[in-house]
Amino acid sequence: MIEQFRIDRLRTGSATVGFLFNPLSGRIRKRRDAIRREMGGIHDAVCRDATSGPEIRASVDAFVEADTDLLVIVGGDGTVQAVLNHLFTIQPPAKWPILSVIPGGTTNMTALDLGIHGRPEDNLRKLSKCLLNRNLPPLLQRHVLCIEQAGTAKVYGMFFGIGLIARAVIFSQGRIKQLGVTGEIYSAIIMLGYLAGALIGRRQGPWAPVQLAVIEQNIELHRGTYTFLFASTLDRLLFGMRPYWGQEQEPLHVTFVRQQRKRPLRSLLQLLSGHGSALKEQNGYFSSNTSVLELMIDDDYIVDGESYRAASQGGPLRISAAGPISFLVANSANANL
Template structure:
């Protein structure tokens, strides 16, 4: 719960502001000097540059100690994930500042879901205008994924993927990212690559299935080989997609697809175009909303583009919804419907 005093100071123009800037983020690398100049125009702000987890933790800690009211993350989904992990691990929710996101990464799914579009400089200009306007701030609430397994520190983020999704992200980071491609073009290349693999009948490498058991409420829902599973607390993903169709009133959206499913190409197009509700469980397509989910799996997975490994011998991988967290919507940003 955000303290009302922080909201009041933000609306009156007296808020203290911390900026976390990752100059190595995908959309920032080639324009970091221009973005640094834009950062200096944020009124009353202190900026700290970060390039790794240690620097993120130290910077977040310093801003918390300073009592900042607004913490602006200028970077990608991975930078935001690092901030969230440190805040959840070290701070009670009552001491959190309000968060703001400036999309500077490769995919920027959280910013897109919040309706924050444009290059980093234009978003910073909107943020500056909002702060100078001295009006009640517009806040958006989003839950956050919490991923935990025995013997491993909790991981927090907005998007979880295992199976083909994880393999494709890991592959693309080693190949496509080196070309300097970011944003929706980057995501489109990955998507088209998967479509090509489906058409060609690939079942190995990046197209290899993941074997796992899916558990909810101590009951095993499914067991077998799956093409992929993803979970997110975001309402929409890249390209404005909403690839889930569960009807439950819960914050954690989960979609998973069996390896042996019917009509793979047609169904994938329905999934990507937001018509997943036409897909049937009997054909291998599943989607539901929940508060918690457990996976018995021994494979790699990704959270906001960062890769990890689930060890089957350490028990189930548990995914729950934490939060919600308050994000500032700069001037001119509208909630997506």
């Protein structure tokens, strides 16, 4: 829970505002001047440019040291993930600044899940109006994934993926990104290409499946060869998709698909269109909500577009829900804090 004094400062117009700005984020590169103009229009706000992990950590430290009340992250999912990762490392969420996100990355699933869409400069204009008029929106809460394994530092984020999903994201970070296509369209092109390869039977290289065991409450529930597995605390993913259908009242949504499965094309369309509840576990499809998930795996995985490596010699990779944390969303300016 955010400390009440920060909310009170926002109400009275005395809050300090900081912008963590990643000018290299996918949708920002061609709009930097317009975005900087909008940020400069917020009175006494401090803006810090940060394009790398060390720069983001240093900027977050500076904002925390200055007791910033509202920290606005202007960037994509990777920038948001880096900020969350460092904040969890240095202090408990109750001590954090209030967070807000201005989507400007290649993918912006966290912002879109919060209902923030449109051009970065337009969203900044809405935020500026809210702060000026003190007509402040509600705080929306989301849990955050905590991924940990013995011998490695904890990783925090909103979306975890392995198998085909991880391989597609890692590939997208290479040569294809140089084409200059960004946003959900860019992500869709890459993912659809990988899915098409899997559907026609490719199983080597970038299309290689992943070997893993799924453990819950110290019980191995699943083991085998999987096309992909993902876990998220977000209610919606790219294009508004909600490809999970568990009924449990837990914050962590998990879906995975076995390599050997029936009716792959028809089932894939059902999964992507939000009709996954019709898919059967005996046919290779599974989804549930949980608070903790453990995986025995030796492979690459991604968290909000950033890649990591899991090794079973370190024991299970543990994924749990941390938080919830609060986000200020200017698009919801029809209610007060």
